[in-house]
Amino acid sequence: MNFAVLQFPASNCDQDCVHAVRVLGHNAGLVWHKDTSLGAVDAVIVPGGFSYGDHLRCGAIARFSPVMQAVKQFADNGGLVLGICNGFQILCEAGLLPGALIRNRDLQFRCEQVYLKTDNFGTAFTSKIPAGKPLMIPIAHGEGCYFADGETLAKLKANGQVLWQYCDANGAVTEASNPNGSIQNIAGISNDRFNVAGLMPHPDRASEAILGTTDGRFIFESMIAALQVKSTAKAA
Amino acid sequence: MKAKIIITPKKAVLDPQGKTVQSALDHMGYKGVTGVHVGKYIEIDLVAGTDKAAATKALNDAAHKFLSNPVIEDYRLEIVD
Structure with a gap:
């Protein structure tokens, strides 16, 4: 499979994402933020970092x-x-996912395994x-407190769009395991088309x-499996 | 001519900065403070003689789409000579 990893000014996990995909035996290439086309790719990763210096709001400038x-169209x-x-x-x-990420509850940059x-x-x-299986995956952010209004949150939950919540090592979703104050411990979501x-x-x-955990692989492997099903269906 | 845009966190949104500033004010002895909300102030310089109504419309659009995030923030726009 062929992954596009976007590269904005001050992206800093772009190479990590390319590496993670290649370690799994698939192709990944960087796509520059000024490019208007993604090329022939099967999936897109928007990597971590501090695009445009996080000025105004995190992600506010990158989205334009x-x-x-091209990502929106894709x-x-x-x-x-x-x-x-x-x-x-x-x-x-960009409005591709509902809600917003705001300053961590304790105003601190949190860099740790969760x-x-x-x-x-x-x-x-x-x-x-x-x-x-609770996944052990690190966080590194100052603005990761997920917020959505009551109506949006109810819709996310009813549709099964909440994909991951912060929990403890035993899988219990507790206040103490919430590193940033995210509403209902939400760590990750999807859109309603999944x-x-x-x-x-x-x-x-x-x-x-060597990084201490390989649990992140499950997420990339899930994407690869979904793409393989799609490409088999196309070939049939 | 200037546009002044004040952006504040929505009431329902957690505002840890506001809370921290509020408790610091309290520690410093400033009593009677019932809430602090920390936001942003943006000043935009406009060409002299710009049509006020047109600028208001354009900047409302910019404030809604870009300068503020309506999911978490409210804004107030003012255009002054």
Whole structure:
């Protein structure tokens, strides 16, 4: 499969994402923010970092980059898009995902391992995650407190769009395991078509044993499995 | 001519900066403060003689689409000579 990893000024996890995909035996290439086309790709990753210096609001300026028009079109056509950390913020600002990410509750930049409970295993981002396994994946953000208004939140929950919640090592969703004050411990969500997802934790930093955890692989492997099903269906 | 845009967090949104400033004010002895909301102030310089109504319309559009995020923020726009 062929992944496009976007590159904005001050993206800093772009190479990590490319590496994580290649480690899994698939292709990944960088696409510059000024490009107006993604080329022939199967999926898009919007990586972490501090695009445009986080000026105004995180992701607020990146969403107007030429490449984001192409990403919007790609998503509208059903293409798989995953936003990680700043990528999640960009997708929310772009309106591709509902809600917003605001300053962490304690106003601190949090850089640590967290655990994630998967709430919906039936998606292109979660199907390969073993049931009941809390994923150990690191976070590194100052503005990762997820917020959505009551109506949006109710819709997210009713549709199964909450994909991951912060939990403890045993999988219990507790106040103490919420690193940033996210509403209902939400760490990651998808859109209502389940082809665009975002999360604050970094699966790209959890894809090789040397990094202390390989749990992030499950998310990329889920995407790859979904793309393989799609390409088999197309060939048939 | 200038446009002044004041952006504040919506009431329903967690405002840890506002809360921290409020408790600091309290510690410093400033009593009677019932709330603090920390937002942003943006000043935009406009060409002298710009049509006020047209500028208001354009900047409302910019404030809604870009300068503020309506999911989490409210804004007030004022254009002054």
